[in-house]
Amino acid sequence: MPEVILKVPSSYLFIPAISNFTARLLREYSMGNREASLFSYAVEEVLTNIIRHSYEGKQDQWIEIEWKIFPERIEVEFRFGGKPVEIPEEKFDIQRKIKERKKGGFGLEIIRKSSDSVEFGRQGEVNWWRIGKKLKN
Amino acid sequence: MELKIEKNEKKNVFVIKPIGRIDPLTVEDFDEAIADAIKKGKVKIIIDCSRLEYISSAGLGVLIGYIEEVREKNGDIVICCTNPGVYEIFDLLGFTKVYRFFPGLDKAEKFLENA
Numbered sequence: 550m551p552e553v554i555l556k557v558p559s560s561y562l563f564i565p566a567i568s569n570f571t572a573r574l575l576r577e578y579s580m581g582n583r584e585a586s587l588f589s590y591a592v593e594e595v596l597t598n599i600i601r602h603s604y605e606g607k608q609d610q611w612i613e614i615e616w617k618i619f620p621e622r623i624e625v626e627f628r629f630g631g632k633p634v635e636i637p638e639e640k641f642d643i644q645r646k647i648k649e650r651k652k653g654g655f656g657l658e659i660i661r662k663s664s665d666s667v668e669f670g671r672q673g674e675v676n677w678w679r680i681g682k683k684l685k686n
Numbered sequence: 687m688e689l690k691i692e693k694n695e696k697k698n699v700f701v702i703k704p705i706g707r708i709d710p711l712t713v714e715d716f717d718e719a720i721a722d723a724i725k726k727g728k729v730k731i732i733i734d735c736s737r738l739e740y741i742s743s744a745g746l747g748v749l750i751g752y753i754e755e756v757r758e759k760n761g762d763i764v765i766c767c768t769n770p771g772v773y774e775i776f777d778l779l780g781f782t783k784v785y786r787f788f789p790g791l792d793k794a795e796k797f798l799e800n801a
Contacts, residue, residue: 561710565740586771587778594743597710643780647754652747655779659743662778 551618559600559610559629567614568593571625578618578684588623588682591663594656595627595678603631603676619684622665626679633676634669688712691719699798700728701791705737708745717748720763724752729761730798734791736768741775753785762786762801766794 553574557563568589575585596612604610613628641658645651660667666681689712692703700723708716723731733749735741753763764786767773776782788794 564709565707583770583774587774590740590775593709593740597742597744601710641779643750643784646750647784650751650754652744652751655746655750656743658779659775 553616554613555615556611556613558608559604559612560608561597561600564593564596567596571616574616574618575623575682575684578623580623580682580684584682587663588680591660591680592625594659595625595680598634598656598660599627599629599631599676599678603629603634605631607631622681622683624666624679624681626677628675628677630674631676633671634678636669689715691715693719693723695728696795697799699730699732699795701732701734701795703734703737707740707742708738708748709740709742710744713742713744713748716745717751720748720752724755724759729756729759730801731756731761731763732766732791732794732798733763734766734794735772736766736791738767738769738772741772746775746779746781749781749785762798764788764794764798766791 571592572585572589575588599612600606600608610630615626617624636657641654660680664680665683669678689704689706689708692705694701702719702723704716749763756763766788767776768789786797788797
């Protein structure tokens with residue numbers, strides 16, 4: 550199983566490069582442009598969420614990212630410190646957001662809609678967040 | 687990782703053209719551009735995404751934050767989008783159901799001029 554591991558500072562500066570790498574990797578494994586781009590947006594949003602919420606904007610912390618390629622799917626696992634991941638249960642409703650002028654919650658919806666699986670948890674002091682996408686054979 | 691914002695006004699339609707990426711590092715500039723326009727009484731606004739490479743959730747949040755305000759003032763925000771990748775993000779979250787999208791600036795301008 551091919552895998553790539555990268556450890557980066559929790560800085561927004563690294564996000565586009567990580568997203569681009571994800572999209573290119575997926576294209577190498579025969580994923581179409583559209584699906585590869587959408588999944589790379591999910592990667593961007595996970596990283597943004599980690600920096601903004603788990604690290605409360607601190608950009609000098611750490612994030613470890615692991616890409617795992619299985620025969621039928623790709624998984625990207627993010628490991629990081631800071632506060633645990635909290636995902637609200639409420640269903641995404643764009644009309645309600647417009648009415649209430651709420652600017653948040655879009656990132657989680659991008660993650661949910663662009664991924665086939667979303668899991669998260671915490672082991673000791675380390676949080677993890679894993680997103681997956683099926684590969685077409 | 688830069689965002690350049692061009693602004694242009696034609697008749698009573700104000701065009702905001704973000705060039706580059708709207709992401710957590712640049713979203714404030716985008717927010718300010720829309721807020722300034724509304725503050726100056728410009729409520730018929732086109733977001734010209736023809737040279738937008740990426741819009742993050744933060745950028746989408748900015749758009750949602752102002753749409754009600756301009757509609758209450760008899761205006762609107764419409765989106766001109768020719769980049770399939772960017773359109774995909776808008777469509778994924780349902781923006782294409784609550785905003786008017788146009789493939790070209792001319793049609794968007796005509797729509798708002800007559801609105």
